Amino acid sequence: MSEDLAMGCKVWLVPDGYLPSCEPGDLVSHESICVLNTGTEKAHCKLDVFFEDRDPLLDIPFQVEAQRTCHLRLDRPDMLGGIELPRDVPYATRVMSDVPVVVQSSRLDVTQPNLALFTTMAFPCP
Amino acid sequence: MSEDLAMGCKVWLVPDGYLPSCEPGDLVSHESICVLNTGTEKAHCKLDVFFEDRDPLLDIPFQVEAQRTCHLRLDRPDMLGGIELPRDVPYATRVMSDVPVVVQSSRLDVTQPNLALFTTMAFPCP
Amino acid sequence: MSEDLAMGCKVWLVPDGYLPSCEPGDLVSHESICVLNTGTEKAHCKLDVFFEDRDPLLDIPFQVEAQRTCHLRLDRPDMLGGIELPRDVPYATRVMSDVPVVVQSSRLDVTQPNLALFTTMAFPCP
Amino acid sequence: MSEDLAMGCKVWLVPDGYLPSCEPGDLVSHESICVLNTGTEKAHCKLDVFFEDRDPLLDIPFQVEAQRTCHLRLDRPDMLGGIELPRDVPYATRVMSDVPVVVQSSRLDVTQPNLALFTTMAFPCP
Numbered sequence: 029m030s031e032d033l034a035m036g037c038k039v040w041l042v043p044d045g046y047l048p049s050c051e052p053g054d055l056v057s058h059e060s061i062c063v064l065n066t067g068t069e070k071a072h073c074k075l076d077v078f079f080e081d082r083d084p085l086l087d088i089p090f091q092v093e094a095q096r097t098c099h100l101r102l103d104r105p106d107m108l109g110g111i112e113l114p115r116d117v118p119y120a121t122r123v124m125s126d127v128p129v130v131v132q133s134s135r136l137d138v139t140q141p142n143l144a145l146f147t148t149m150a151f152p153c154p
Numbered sequence: 155m156s157e158d159l160a161m162g163c164k165v166w167l168v169p170d171g172y173l174p175s176c177e178p179g180d181l182v183s184h185e186s187i188c189v190l191n192t193g194t195e196k197a198h199c200k201l202d203v204f205f206e207d208r209d210p211l212l213d214i215p216f217q218v219e220a221q222r223t224c225h226l227r228l229d230r231p232d233m234l235g236g237i238e239l240p241r242d243v244p245y246a247t248r249v250m251s252d253v254p255v256v257v258q259s260s261r262l263d264v265t266q267p268n269l270a271l272f273t274t275m276a277f278p279c280p
Numbered sequence: 281m282s283e284d285l286a287m288g289c290k291v292w293l294v295p296d297g298y299l300p301s302c303e304p305g306d307l308v309s310h311e312s313i314c315v316l317n318t319g320t321e322k323a324h325c326k327l328d329v330f331f332e333d334r335d336p337l338l339d340i341p342f343q344v345e346a347q348r349t350c351h352l353r354l355d356r357p358d359m360l361g362g363i364e365l366p367r368d369v370p371y372a373t374r375v376m377s378d379v380p381v382v383v384q385s386s387r388l389d390v391t392q393p394n395l396a397l398f399t400t401m402a403f404p405c406p
Numbered sequence: 407m408s409e410d411l412a413m414g415c416k417v418w419l420v421p422d423g424y425l426p427s428c429e430p431g432d433l434v435s436h437e438s439i440c441v442l443n444t445g446t447e448k449a450h451c452k453l454d455v456f457f458e459d460r461d462p463l464l465d466i467p468f469q470v471e472a473q474r475t476c477h478l479r480l481d482r483p484d485m486l487g488g489i490e491l492p493r494d495v496p497y498a499t500r501v502m503s504d505v506p507v508v509v510q511s512s513r514l515d516v517t518q519p520n521l522a523l524f525t526t527m528a529f530p531c532p
Binding site (some may be wrong): 162188189192222223225257258267268269273274276 | 337372402
């Protein structure tokens, strides 16, 4: 099938990453890296995580099927090849894909009794 | 009239879509796809919705009059040609227009007693 | 002085505008159009407001001095040449400047007892 | 080492800056300028702060090591060369780096008992 339905870029960056401490409750503070693959080929992606004071974690693999979205939960080791990201530590992320995709980053914070949300499109690197 | 007042792009993408479960109360959790048509021609738009594990819903039609905005509520089937999007399911959206428009995506979450908001400009595809 | 310190664009668009109903309290729900003028010339700006079902309000003037920022409160008629924008009505905005500036749009919502915030960079039109 | 791993731009702008008044509690209202340096050279950065009614504060230095992120807290004079930004005053910021970086701006507001968050990618200046 043609690949020309794939929209977006192959590299995306998010400087503000943070997983607040886990509180008991129905909701869990987390971040999601949301990837949209509008194309007809599966996207083979890699996630890099950069820190303030240690070497980055590179090449964590994940996939997004053709014409599908994937909301990658950064607090779930089962979605990150077993890697558990530290909480209460500033980090930044990069997504690299073999086909064009679009990436958005969101955080749900339930540090206090009521949730807070934020989101931004990631920064595309042509 | 001239069409050269139309600003923006014809294709826009939003990877992070989600309708939280509906709670009783004055406010209803929802997302809005906000479209601005600054031009002098009516914009004929189509909304596509992509999921993690099923085929996309394609070509849901809506219109934005010339020099008007439309804040399309994704929780209201009457604005989506009768289609009811599922709650508690990650999705992503794409808007395609026949004239240039600008698209922004926002969410109001009232899962907990106090509302949370987020917004981002959609990603334009030239 | 040289004008080449001016950074950004001359036209910016924000599809999601909304002033929630005013509640009594210390804080007032509002939106701000935040403009940064890094240049050495005063920026003469005009604000346009688009609605869903009526003609736009065009050419509301405001200024941003050289090397200054202006956080324009959309709920304050004294900053909009006496114009009072309606509450509980979806709208969209456009800023046009005679020199390059950068524009960001933010909302503070105190509909419920605890405030919610959102922000996004406006969409630049080259 | 090669410098071609550095992604992003050298100048970034954020029109909406604000430090809400400080309340007693575990959390402190603040803004963070989050910088990601994916390259192999240290980034030497300067922060400029613009106001509505006074001259800007220019050239506040900070650094981001190679392949590291820095989440610069704008409420902490120890991270700003001793400079204490005023609270309850609108401002805007600019980051200039000698190598390409990516910049995101976020605010945590605890004016009221429950926190609110917002974020946006800064605007890049090519």
